[in-house]
Amino acid sequence: MDCYTANWNPLGDSAFYRKYELYSMDWDLKEELRDCLVAAAPYGGPIALLRNPWRKEKAASVRPVLDIYSASGMPLASLLWKSGPVVSLGWSAEEELLCVQEDGAVLVYGLHGDFRRHFSMGNEVLQNRVLDARIFHTEFGSGVAILTGAHRFTLSANVGDLKLRRMPEVPGLQSAPSCWTALCQDRVAHILLAVGPDLYLLDHAACSAVTPPGLAPGVSSFLQMAVSFTYRHLALFTDTGYIWMGTASLKEKLCEFNCNIRAPPKQMVWCSRPRSKERAVVVAWERRLMVVGDASESIQFVLDEDSYLVPELDGVRIFSRSTHEFLHEVPVASEEIFKIASMAPGALLLEAQKEYEKESQKADEYLREIQELGQLTQAVQQCIEAAGHEHQPDMQKSLLRAASFGKCFLDRFPPDSFVHMCQDLRVLNAVRDYHIGIPLTYSQYKQLTIQVLLDRLVLRRLYPLAIQICEYLRLPEVQGVSRILAHWACYKVQQKDVSDEDVARAINQKLGDTPGVSYSDIAARAYGCGRTELAIKLLEYEPRSGEQVPLLLKMKRSKLALSKAIESGDTDLVFTVLLHLKNELNRGDFFMTLRNQPMALSLYRQFCKHQELETLKDLYNQDDNHQELGSFHIRASYAAEERIEGRVAALQTAADAFYKAKNEFAAKATEDQMRLLRLQRRLEDELGGQFLDLSLHDTVTTLILGGHNKRAEQLARDFRIPDKRLWWLKLTALADLEDWEELEKFSKSKKSPIGYLPFVEICMKQHNKYEAKKYASRVGPEQKVKALLLVGDVAQAADVAIEHRNEAELSLVLSHCTGATDGATADKIQRARAQAQKK
């Protein structure tokens, strides 16, 4: 392991850079990379190549080919480019390929070459053409910036939510800028461009000239510029062969380096990592690769082949026709452990473990040394961390073994970090595999998160691996396995060569009733692919009937939707379906459908009652529901109609309906009401005053109060008002009038059907004790006591009660005896009681 640091190159005082191979490329490229438009996605993403792009071979009738490969060079897709000439390619954060065409159209393709959608960068571009384009990443997503033939810039900071921004004009710009880039600062996208010796910064409001501080004089043109992954740093390559490095805000200079090469570099990218000790810029020429650190030092590599640089969060990937390499600054933990003659605790621990395996007592010595310094915890942590940064599983293992060894001598070392590292490394090694081809580093993986990684595996249709990872990491089913299975099923339904039955069965077999899987989503996908039958089959597996409804409606299976909606018990859903059905079916069919679904029917009726009264009538008609029809017309007779003729007519219709419903009572009552209405109308005409809409009782009362006794009696006869009611009515009315004479006459007209107690009560109510007493004497024996008590004749009441020998009456009277005045009466009752008891 002595040569372990052989590929380490020191840069500056403290940092080392190393380059190691990720893959030897599997692709069988016929042409040179320089002949292709190349785009590689960050985070170990796919590579897109557009061969024979138009501009190179305008004459040739050969159509260009768009190829998509994984990072290990496995072909993912290949298609003939049939659209217009392409200016630039780029990958979005969702790993969608954006192809910017000369006419400003941006075509979006999936990882597997499937066309997704397209959008345009504005009409202005149509005439002026796109000269150049950049795809860049922001915190909102992926942005596109274009430079038009009129030397104007247009950009959109997020292609997912397309908002085009035309940048202001650069004054006096006659030719295309020598180089430019999109910058993202404070959540706003800017354009930085170089024209001759000048730099301009464009934001959405203005164009301002900027100068990098401390730039060596003599620059007449900038040949290349590079922004770091996080948009924090900027590098400029001048025609004098200088590289200026500084902050992207152009406020601070890091260093300036003279590389003595004046030829314009092919590519220049930043190579740094979070908390980097020595940031560097990687510059590539045809056959030379230079790593320039901010301490003005450099490392040079020779390039055997035409290569392409992909900036990453913590380094740079370099791929060529044959290999794919990763160049990065050696992480601190690794450096501590592996630096030659390092005495860092991690290095000692690794050594100790090796000696231990050799069964040498040196192991103990090393261990003691660490322990004496009290650095064992730190040592273990270092080993774990360093393992994460190693690419080779062997190296990862020996570091982890060392950590595990060191852990044995610690009492309380929390196991989490070790366990998680082991898990993470297994996942990383799995996805780095040649067949999968996602060469993520540990830092990239942490930045990306497991959820996104799973999404990317799903995107590559690597369902089994994704599921294995979920199971291995014990992710909750809803976020993990079920989600992936659902994606798988959505993919499955697109396989048009398999029969509906087979697909449905296969899906159900695999998914079963895994929680969190929505069969309706899968069905929606199937329907999207034009497989309605399959969609219906899949919906049958959906346990929540409510979820089935929207799709069924979309597929025009409204009746099925209705029964599912009813099954779900969600009335709102039922309603949604009903209104759909109403528009879809003709009235007759609609009503028939309702008839078989009482719940829907009552719901619809409710709606009609408030919104569509006519429809309600039709509904009842359809059902021959004469009873409700009658009620409907009754309501109409006082709610909808105002003219008396209209009201009577409505009542007539109602009465007819009631007859049909064999509800004689209601029919008769309605007819009576018609009669009453007409009569009330006549009364109003003849006598004036308000009669309409009074009840029969109130009509008669009003007549009596108005002194129309004859009329009142006529009315009572006509409507056969029972005697009892009439007596009550007259009694109350006359008392109200305080027409005591008439009342007395009335009381003597014949024997009262309601007895005479009410007379007493009512007189007392009007505080007329004198009249009350008259009637009290006529009250029958059963109620006599009550009547006497009412008029306040306690003594006589007591006599009557004693005479009756009625215990209840006695107590009643007794309860009315108050204090001194009735003392004698009370005694009398008590005596009577005593006597009664004796007997």
Added chain:
Amino acid sequence: MACWAAFLLSVGLVNADKLAGRTRKYKVIFSPQKFYACEMVLEEEGIYGDVSCDEWAFSLLPLDVDLLSMELPEFFRDYFLEGDQRWINTVAQALHLLSTLYGPFPNCYGIGRCAKMAYELWRNLEEEEDGETKGRRPEIGHIFLLDRDVDFVTALCSQVVYEGLVDDTFRIKCGSVDFGPEVTSSDKSLKVLLNAEDKVFNEIRNEHFSNVFGFLSQKARNLQAQYDRRRGMDIKQMKNFVSQELKGLKQEHRLLSLHIGACESIMKKKTKQDFQELIKTEHALLEGFNIRESTSYIEEHIDRQVSPIESLRLMCLLSITENGLIPKDYRSLKTQYLQSYGPEHLLTFSNLRRAGLLTEQAPGDTLTAMESKVSKLVTDKAAGKITDAFSSLAKRSNFRAISKKLNLIPRVDGEYDLKVPRDMAYVFSGAYVPLSCRIIEQVLERRSWQGLDEVVRLLNCSDFAFTDMTKEDKASSESLRLILVVFLGGCTFSEISALRFLGREKGYRFIFLTTAVTNSARLMEAMSEVKA
């Protein structure tokens, strides 16, 4: 559908503004949930764009320490009359909310079609969001769901427990009541919150009214005594008294005078001879004797135009306790009623018939044409979803038989001591044990419906009585004493008082969840047709 009316009103408002050429921004907030139908109306009216909609998913209003109300008074009419099931989902969501807050309910019982539907919907919700409540320790041991139509009788009776009486007399709205000048003995009305916070009220709310006055005067004497203590005090004690006790005493004083005022007002209205007669008739109806006398009492009640709502209530009570009116009475009472209160009540009667509140005795067992139609529908495969509105036509109340089975009319030898109640019957002066509460008592005792088959059959609920017990018994004994009772269609304060009493006797603690607090007048108003 009060909400509908309000909603349509707002739609009218927007349209009126539009006609007048005013452009404004409108916002409609739907509570407890937005209905698709409403959006449709907005769209059809062409004002969808002018109005922004929001939803306030408010479902439970805690009215008191043991009372949650969904404040859905329209539930009763919408479901039990119109067969509209839209609120059932709302109930299910409320239950779901409770179970996420208090853990799963280990024991569930229910009776009634609506109870069953709500229960099943709720179960579905739980399954969809599985895992959330799983593994939580249950805090509430039992839940009991009960449809209002299982027991109309109790809700139709005049209330004589203080809180119920206050509700019947002054109408308690959302836990507060407006006491008019006759109570406050000033010229102003006063809005008073009635709950356990009110110390005076809390002590009398569950008492039979006949005890309340005595209690209040005792309280007044105590209060006076406390005031009087200050006579013998020195300066320091007086300072203490003023700073610490006086405020509480004054507060108590205020409350006491309010409740005394309320009592007086109630006494004025209720202890008239009429009220005694009324109660007597009610008890006769419940016990099933002197039916003829009661019928003529009701007739007189109608003839004298005492009160349309009261008359209707008595008719319904008669109908339910007697399994429907005999045809002659059915016709004549209705005729009398129409003559007294107006012809539009023809529709009221149609409603009451549909809800099963006021029916005609079926001659023998031969089914009428309508009923056979219904039974045909019942055998249809849509039977499970058929609306109550129809099925109620075929069902009989069987109150008498149930009453005998469950011993609802306590046999009393001597005077029933209302000061020291023996059973739940005290809430109706010892004459009747509320049916709903008795059912709950019986089921809780048995921990199932076992042995109650006959009762369930008589209640026409054979298909809708259910028990669901989870096997794993993680519930602590503490939680098993806690019972959530859910009334679908409303419950009365008398029922609450009765169950509170039962809780004290048996060591349970009841929590009530109701769609709304109701009483006989509210039920009758919900069924009445009134001229707009």
